[in-house]
Amino acid sequence: MAKRIDVSGLSAYYGSTRAIEDISMTIEPRSVTAFIGPSGCGKSTFLRTLNRMHEVIPSARVEGKVMLDDENLYGSNIDPVAVRRAVGMVFQRPNPFPTMSIYDNVVAGLKLAGVKKKSVLDGVVEKSLKGANLWNEVKDRLNKPGAGLSGGQQQRLCIARAIAVEPQVLLMDEPCSALDPISTLAIEDLIGELKSQYTIVIVTHNMQQAARVSDRTAFFNLAGVGQPGKLVELDDTPRIFSNPSVQATEDYISGRFG
């Protein structure tokens, strides 16, 4: 179920401002690809174009092509709602639905898809929470509110919610930036396990994290304030961190940025 993402000539706009310009890249299935780069370089914007979440912001639009295997996500006959069911997303701040129990949070996506059978839902809850390494911590309080969990648990709950619908791709937008080191480690371990089944793309500001979890790393940069962000290079993670082919990448990684 993991699929390949093939992006070509993609630009994204907020109104008349171009946020990212002419990005092309291929993301392999069953791998972890990390996006790194300075703030404002468009990593998150680019990530959000991969499941058509960019366009939910008023006046935002996208040009270019994103192929998921052989289907263009921006094709005229494609429903963005269907895209978001196939490409799951985990956000920077844990955002379980505050009005729902842990159980209902996990099955929220399935219920949207029309699954109602209790036995099916029960199975998915257990499988997804186990998949997110959260089952043992919450199995006795599935009917308690999701907002009562710790930050790290909430983020794993959000991952469980995202994988419950069995997406083909999992996008993570700085999933650990609001978490303490122990919770971060738990999420990173989880990413390592999930990549056997999913295509994972993760945005991170933490370069050690990119080095630890990813197979491939993409470095984004922008020429200056107000300029659109661009993809500088995408390569195997060890190579990016030891011997990048572009000087700007090396400057950024070694802290000589700006």
Place this chain on the structure above:
Amino acid sequence: MTSSPPAVPPGRDRRSRRDSRVGDKIFFNLTRGSGILLLVIMAAIAGFLAYRSGLALSKDEGNFLTTFEWTPDAPKPVFGIAVLAFGTIVSAVIAMAIAVPVAIGVALFISHYAPRKIAQPFAYLVDLLAAVPSIVYGLWGALFLVPHINGLTSWMDQYLGWTYVFSQTVPGATPRNLFTVGILLAIMVLPIITAVTREVFRQVPRMHEEAALALGATRWEMIRTAVLPFGRPGIISASMLGLGRALGETIAVATVLSANSVLSLHILDPGGGTFAQNIALKFGEAQPFGRDALMASGLVLFVITLVVNGAARLIIARRKEYSGAAA
């Protein structure tokens, strides 16, 4: 060892801190005083109503709760609230049944559907409706709504008459009835409920809406998953504000309703009454004892309002841990 001089001289620091403590004290006492004052005023109103009601109730020759008539100034004073309580509750229920769904729809339109250019002026317009005086609504109701609602009431009599509630004893009678009052009240409370729910819907954190969208929710599903549950306590509070106005509305009801002392389940028949309307109608010509009797009816309205509000608080508190306040 050289110690660097403190940036602020100690004496001055201490004095400014003491100043701020005095400020704290003044502010604390001010807020506490306001709180106490509010309780005292509430208690004074309740006490006054209870005292004067007691005077009247002790001389009531009828049963205060079940009597239909309101003749406290007759040689043998007989008065009861049955018709008034029925009319008040029925008209308020009709008003809420119509106003709450429409208000939620209008509020969602403003907060989530309309383009910003339309939403702003539209929201302003709705707020403006809340500022229209009751008497204007009353005149509009009497001069426009009553003559024009005949078609609807006749239609309801014809096709929904089998429900008993919507059948008319005299088909085509002037619709100065509880149903028309309910519709008028719905229009009056709509802007209040809309304004409050709109603000609540606007405060739904963007991240919850995005969570729903990213799971593959359509816009309506996103509203059902993230916006409405989050706004639920706000919707209840807003409805209570609206209900308060509907229960207590006086002049508009008095202008539209042709009041009498008949308790009829046919809500399309002219007649009936409400607490506030009855007080407005009878207060001017009432003797001192009659006024005490009217205050007794006012006390009942006061209690009904308290009970309804308390019930709403309970509903909100019961789901507190799911309110999103912890997020």
